[in-house]
Structures are given as structure tokens and as C-alpha cells.
Amino acid sequence: MQPNSPFSPVERLRRLRETRLGSFVPVLLALAAIWLYFGIALPLWEFWGDQDATSIRFIFLSPRNIYNLFMQSAVIATLAVGITVVLLLGEIDLSAAATAGVCAALLGVLVLAGIPGWTACLIVMAVGVAMGAAQGLLIAYVGIPSFVVTLAGLLGYQGLMQKILPTGNLNISDPFVRAIARILVPDIWGLLLATLLVVAIAALALRRQAERKLRGLELDTATTLWGQVAFFAIIVFAAVLTMNAYRSVPLLIILLTGVTAIVGWVTTSTPFGRSIFAVGGNAESARRVGMNVKRIRVAAFGIVGLLAAIGGIFGASRYGSVSYTAFAGGSLLLESIGAAVIGGTSLFGGRGSVWNAILGALVIGSLGNGLDLSGASAADKLMFSGAILLLAVAIDALSRPAGNGQR
Amino acid sequence: MSLENNKQVGPAAPPPRLRVAGIEKRFGGVHALKGVDFEVARGEVMALVGDNGAGKSTLMKILAGALTSDEGDFFIDEKPVAISNPHDAGALGIQIVYQDLALCENLDVAANLSLGAEPVKSGWQFLPRILRPLDDLEMEVRAQTAIDRLQVRTLKSVRAKVGGLSGGQRQAIAIARAVGAECSVVMLDEPTAALGVAQTRQVLDVVKRLRDTDHAVVYISHNMRDIFEVSDRICILRHGANVATWKTSETTADEIVVAMTAGLDNGANNAA
Numbered sequence: 087m088q089p090n091s092p093f094s095p096v097e098r099l100r101r102l103r104e105t106r107l108g109s110f111v112p113v114l115l116a117l118a119a120i121w122l123y124f125g126i127a128l129p130l131w132e133f134w135g136d137q138d139a140t141s142i143r144f145i146f147l148s149p150r151n152i153y154n155l156f157m158q159s160a161v162i163a164t165l166a167v168g169i170t171v172v173l174l175l176g177e178i179d180l181s182a183a184a185t186a187g188v189c190a191a192l193l194g195v196l197v198l199a200g201i202p203g204w205t206a207c208l209i210v211m212a213v214g215v216a217m218g219a220a221q222g223l224l225i226a227y228v229g230i231p232s233f234v235v236t237l238a239g240l241l242g243y244q245g246l247m248q249k250i251l252p253t254g255n256l257n258i259s260d261p262f263v264r265a266i267a268r269i270l271v272p273d274i275w276g277l278l279l280a281t282l283l284v285v286a287i288a289a290l291a292l293r294r295q296a297e298r299k300l301r302g303l304e305l306d307t308a309t310t311l312w313g314q315v316a317f318f319a320i321i322v323f324a325a326v327l328t329m330n331a332y333r334s335v336p337l338l339i340i341l342l343t344g345v346t347a348i349v350g351w352v353t354t355s356t357p358f359g360r361s362i363f364a365v366g367g368n369a370e371s372a373r374r375v376g377m378n379v380k381r382i383r384v385a386a387f388g389i390v391g392l393l394a395a396i397g398g399i400f401g402a403s404r405y406g407s408v409s410y411t412a413f414a415g416g417s418l419l420l421e422s423i424g425a426a427v428i429g430g431t432s433l434f435g436g437r438g439s440v441w442n443a444i445l446g447a448l449v450i451g452s453l454g455n456g457l458d459l460s461g462a463s464a465a466d467k468l469m470f471s472g473a474i475l476l477l478a479v480a481i482d483a484l485s486r487p488a489g490n491g492q493r
Numbered sequence: 494m495s496l497e498n499n500k501q502v503g504p505a506a507p508p509p510r511l512r513v514a515g516i517e518k519r520f521g522g523v524h525a526l527k528g529v530d531f532e533v534a535r536g537e538v539m540a541l542v543g544d545n546g547a548g549k550s551t552l553m554k555i556l557a558g559a560l561t562s563d564e565g566d567f568f569i570d571e572k573p574v575a576i577s578n579p580h581d582a583g584a585l586g587i588q589i590v591y592q593d594l595a596l597c598e599n600l601d602v603a604a605n606l607s608l609g610a611e612p613v614k615s616g617w618q619f620l621p622r623i624l625r626p627l628d629d630l631e632m633e634v635r636a637q638t639a640i641d642r643l644q645v646r647t648l649k650s651v652r653a654k655v656g657g658l659s660g661g662q663r664q665a666i667a668i669a670r671a672v673g674a675e676c677s678v679v680m681l682d683e684p685t686a687a688l689g690v691a692q693t694r695q696v697l698d699v700v701k702r703l704r705d706t707d708h709a710v711v712y713i714s715h716n717m718r719d720i721f722e723v724s725d726r727i728c729i730l731r732h733g734a735n736v737a738t739w740k741t742s743e744t745t746a747d748e749i750v751v752a753m754t755a756g757l758d759n760g761a762n763n764a765a
Contacts, residue, residue, distance in 0.1 A: 294630075303633050304650060357611045358623040360600075364608055367597035374579075374595050375609030436599035 109430050109438075112481050113445045116428065116474065120449060121147065124456030146456055149331035156329065157267070159451030160342050161186075161401040165422035166429065166443035167346050168393030171353060171386050173426055176366045176435025177232035179387065181221065181239030182394045182422060187247040187413030189214045190398035193263065194256040194408040203262025211395045217243065218391020222384035232387075244414040254410040258402050266403040269337040276335035280326045284319040291315055338400060342444075345396060349389070350440045362386060366435030397422075424471065425450045428478040449474065508571050509534045510709040511556070511587065511678045516565035518551055518733075525551045526562070527734045533678065533709040538700060540720045540741070541713045543730035544753050549713050552730070553680050556711070557589035558582035588671035589680040594663055596670075598656035602648065603629070603636035605655055606670050639669040642706065643699050661692030665699050672703065679703055680711040685719055697723050717746040731756050 125147035133142045145151060165182045172179045189210040196206035221239050225232045248254070258264065271279070291311055298305050329335045353359035361382050364372040373379050402408050412418070429446030431438025453474060457467045509532035518526040526548045533539040543549045554560040558579040567574050569585055576582050582589075596605050604611075612632055613625040636651040645665045648658070655663060664684050671679055681700065685693040700723050703710050714720055720727060721741060729736040729752045736752045751757075 297630055301630055301634055303630060303637070304652070352624065355626050355629075356624050357613065357627060360604060360608070360611055360627065361623070363600060363604075364597050367599035368595060370593075371595035371597050371608070374591075376580075377609055436597070 109442060110445065112478075113429050113442055113449060116449050116478075117445060117452065120452045120456060124452070124459065128456075128460055145459055149328050151455065151459070152328050153332040155448070155451050155455050156325075156339055157336065157404060158455065159447045160338055161397050161404065162418065162422050162425050162450060163342060163444045163447035164345065164393055164397035164400055165418065166425035166447050167349055167440045168390040168397070169423055169426045170429070170431045170438055170440045170443045171349065171362065171389045171393075172232070173431045173433060174353065174362050174366045174435060174438055175383060175386050176369075177225065177383070177386070178236065178423070178433070179218075179221075179232065179390045180236040180419065180423075181217075181243055182390055182397075183416075183419035184240045184243035184247065184414040185214055185217050185391055185394035186398035186401065186418070187408075187410065187415075188217065188243050188250065188398075189395040190402040190408040190413055191247050191250040191256065193399060193402055194258050195250055197258060197260040197263060198256070203260040206260075207263070207399055210399065211392055214391040214393075214395025214398070215388045216391065218394065219384055219388035221391075222387025225387065226380035226383035240414075240419070247410060247414045251408065251410065255407060256409075257407045259406070263399065263403050264406060265337070266341065266400065267336065267338045268403075270334035271337060271340060273330045273334050276326045276330055279335075279340070280322045283322055284315070287318050288315045338404065342400070345393070346440050346444055349393070353440060358382070358385070363436055366437075368436075421450050421471070422447070424475045424478075427482065428474060430478075430482070432482050433479065434482075446478075509568075510570060512568040512571065513556065514566045514568075516552065516555060517563045518548075518555060518560065519563055525733050526555075527732075529565075529730065529733070529735055531556075531728060531735075533711050535677065535709050536704055536707050537726065538704050538710040538712050538724045540724035540727045541711055541730070542715070542720065542727060542749060542753060546732075547730040547753070548733040549730055550682065551733075553589065553682060553711070553713060556582065556587060556678075556680060558587075559589075586675055586677040587680070588676045588678070590664075590667045590671050590682065590684065592682045592684075592686065594667040596655045596663055596667060599654065601652045601654050602640070602658075602666055603633045603651040605666060606636040606639055606651075606673055607632045608670070635673070636669075639673045640666075643669050643672070643702050645669070645695070645699065647695065659692060660688045661695040664688070664692075664696045668696075668699055668703070672708065676708070678709045678711065680713070682713050683715070684712070685714065685716060693719065717749065720749075721746060729753055 125144060128146070129142050129144050133139050165186060169179055169182055192213060193206050193210045196209060197203055201209075217239075221232075221235050224230050224235045291314065295305060295311060325339075326335055329339070351359075353362060361372060361377045364375075364377060365379050365382055369379055372382075398413065401412060405412055425446035426438070426443045427433060427446070428449050429438070429442030429444070431442060431446075450471065453470055454467055457470060462470075512530075512532040514530045516526050516529045516531070518524075529548065529552055531539075531541075531552060541549050541552070551560065555562045555565075556576070558576045558581050561577050567576050574581075574585060576585065576587070597608065600608070612628040612635070613622065614628045617625040633651050640648055640651060643665060645662065648662055648665070655666065658666070668679065668681065668684070684696050684700070688696065697719060700710060700712060704725075712720070712724055724741045726738055727741055727744065727749060728738045729749065731753060736757050739749075
């Protein structure tokens, strides 16, 4: 029907983003570029520029640094996964970091009061859901734009965190909470887990293909099928082997992957997730087919609240303390929104994936880490982060279908 | 009812699938519909024409349950029914395809066709329905069946994103979504308004397929050529009232335009 004209670069980009693996490409390229620059280009440059240097020092790409990078990015990634869910709806949440701060502070106070760590964790997760859902109720039923509600939430929750932590800082020594970031999975278990995951993915893909054949549906080409499995396998094994080379896979990373897998599954493979995409793509359409758009909005904000609480627990566990600047008062919020957007989730709703948010968090984390290592100032870091974010949003805007480009 | 019956319209025609009588609707001081009668039978395309503001869209929305009429009677197969909301209309097998189509461009064809009624895999009863795994293969099978039934040949894959499809294909998918549910009356609002020649052709073919599969089709349009190609009868509204209902084969475009704009003095030739 349509003329088969050669595609313009923008058109190519758009088509690339439509495919399943294609949506990973821009963020992976960004990650590769940053790693190449800080990991290889910069050390080589220093080596050749300095007569006294005896050997090249690949600090950035050392297993130790990569390990730290994963750990540093974990909190950002958890929040970014949550924020992705509301971005899919076409909404935004500015209060995620403040929610995480309140939850972490509450966790600290609870364990100090002698409540067992796991109970405290469950309580703050419930509190996080309530905080998110409360904002969702205002957005869906009162009809206030999410930007305004969550901006109010950001301010209010920052204040609330200061009320809970008058000193602005609290050490956490509860063994359960600390264990989340401290426990390392033995090397062999890490590898076993990775192998199991890859085998499971391959088996699922093959079974799906067989079912498709049985039902007479169009089949994926063998290249696509095995390409997906190989892609997945490379990422999993590279991550596990790198972390094993320094220490081992931390429990924190496994928990993060598990949480992301659950949220990813809910958003892509359940009627609820489908309704999130439908509302983000065309809310009127979702309403006409009988979806309860308001309830979906509230649920999505509840999910952000839950993930913010989990992010707060992860943060408290990793730092061993809760401080105002580490959560509500710092750059965590903008970094996690940035991570979601850099990952390729559209600010306009309906397009994106929680897995991309993890990669986006790695981009943000790598940038900060690399600039730190090369001795850049805080000012440079801010400016670089801004540039990367702008680039990501520009790619998003260019790759949107032309039809609904005006809004 | 078979194709032969399409020719027998007028007083001798088969009983209509959907009939309404004496529909009144006021919006504040505006008297939008003044006792309108309308009917459509299975296996028939009934065109609904009228100038802007004649009440076509209002009538259609009342039939779809999106608006409630102030007065008037509804009959399905000559049995009185009540239509007060879209759910009623859907339960009676009345579906409407709005001009804006309301498709989710970020989802693929299969997802759009089962939107709101996604099939889920069995065996996950411990989860609430909205959290059970989607049976996306079943979804694709259903979509393929719906597309095949309407013979949309240009559509290559039900896994294509709607955002990348042509206007005619989108219209066809919107129609397929409406027809997919238990549906006997399909109302199409200006389905070819924004389309080129080839795309229009495609949509008209889909409309003919609907008639051939024994649906009652209501077709709103301004385009006389499309109407004369596809419709069996034409119902003309003017200033919120019936002007006439004519058999398409017994009238001309000029006659219709005159009736639409200037009205009609005598009700001769009336096929309703």
C-alpha cells in the first residue's frame, strides 16, 4: 500500500526502535561509547602523553571498578524501574527519591526501635505503596496533573524525611538490612544461576517457536531467535564473570534483577501491563474498551511507591546509614528519571521497558564514575549528565511516529 | 438472511435488525433530533446522510449508547429494548467505529484487536485475572481470524505496530475490532473521510464484506460516490428530522443533495 521509498535516517531510527531488541540499541551504544572513552581511550591518551608512565592503567574497566559501578547504580536503577512504569502511562513522578528517603529514614527509626529487620522492610514497603498510591488518587480522581502532584509530593516528603530524621543522619546496623548489600553469592553459584537462566530462556524461546508452528502462526527467523538468546547470554555471563573476577555476585544485584524481572513481566505479559501500555498510547481508546483508566493510574503510582521503598532499603543497606543528602536532598531523583529516559522509555507514554531503565542507570552511573576517576569537577559531571539526557530525549522525539508528533 | 433479500427493501423488506422510532434529543435549547425514525436490516448497508448539524452523529451516538435519548423506542428484531449506555449497546450487538478510530498506535495489531478482552493462559487461578499471563499466541490467532474474515490482504503481519500502518489498514483494524465481539450492527462514522483513492477502495471492500457476512451496517458519509457504491438504502436527515429513506438503486446523487439541503415537499418514493 505504501510506496517503498528508501528510508530517511530518522525513519530508520524509528523502525529500529519498534523492534524488540532494537530498543536496546541506542542505550547500548551510549554505554559502549562511555566505556570505550573512559576505559580505553582515556588511559591510552594518558599513557602516550606521559613519558614517565611504565604501563597503561585500565582503572575504569577493572573488575573492581565495574563491581562498584553496579553497586552504585543499583539504587538509581531500582527507582528508574519504578519511574519507567509511570512514564509508560505518560505521567511523571518527581517524588520517587523523596519517597525512597522517607522509607529509608523510617526503616532506620524502626530497626533502632528494636523491630526485626524483615518486619521493618515489609512495613516501609507498605508505606511506600501508600505514599505512591495517595499521589495516584489525587492524579486520577481529582484530576491534578502528575507533574504538580508529585512536585508537591517531592517537597512534602522531603520535609517529612527531615521530621523523621531531625539530625539528618542515622546509622543502620541491623544485620538483616545490612546483609542485603553485604552477602555475596559464591562464584560457582553465580555461574550456575547464570547458566540456568540462559538455558531457561533458550527453552522458553524454543517452546514458543514450537507452539507458533503448531498454531500456524508466522515464525521468527532462526537468526532472531538465537540472536535474542545469545544477546541475553552474553550480557548475563559478562556481568557474572566480571563480578566474580573481583569478588562475587552480590545478593543486591540478584534482588535488583529479580525485582526488575517481576515488574518487567507484569508490564509486558499481563492484562494489567497491557492496559498500562494502552493508557499510555491512547487513554481514550483504553477507556472505550472498558478499562478502568483511573484505577490503572493509581496502581501504577503504587508501584512507583513500592519500588521507591525498595530503593530506599537497598540504599540504606549499601551505605549502612540513612542521610538526607543521599536520598531526598541529592541528585538521586534526576539521575533516576534520567536513567529511565536514557534507557529509551518515552516521556510521551506507551513506549519503553524496565530493562532499558537498568541500562540507563548504568549509563548515568558510568558517566559519574568515569568523570570521578578522571578527576573532573562536580560542575563537569552535571554538564555531561545534562548533555546525555538531552541527547536521549532528542532520540526519543525523533523516533516517535510522525502521526502523533504534535502534543 | 441471504443476499437476495437485500433487494427487497421498503414495506415488503425483511424485519429490521435494529429499529428506532420517534427519537427526541435536546441539548439545552437546541432541539437536535425531532422524532427521528431509523432502521437497518441484516445484510444491508444503510447510509445515513445529512448536512452538518442535521443530527447524524447525535443519532449514531444514541444508537451506540454514548448519549441517551429524551424520548424514543428501540427495537431489536422488533422486540423493544433499552439502550442507555455503551454497555447496553454492546450487549445487544451494536458496535460503533468512531471517526478517530481510537487505536493504540504503540501496540501491535493483535494487541489492539483484543484490547480490553485479552485472553489469559489457564492454570493461574491463584492470581487475579489482570495479573495472569497473557496468551499472546491465542491473541494472534484471533487477530488473524478477524483479519482473514474481513479479507484485509495488504496487512502483512498481525505483529506490526499500528503506528506504522496506512489509514485504510487502520480503519480496517478498527472495524475488525468492533466486529470481533458478538456483533450484528456496525456503525461507521465517516470511514473514508481522510483516505486516498486506494485506501478508500480497501475500506469499501471491508464494508461489503460486512454486508456479505450478514451484518447490519450503518454508514455515515458525505461522499456520494462511496455511498452509491456501497449502500442499499439511504436515510436522509435535515435539521434533526427525517426527510426520506430511499433505495440507492432508485435515486441519484443530485436528488440526495437537494433533499439534504432543501428538504422535500412530498414524501413520494419513500422506501422506509
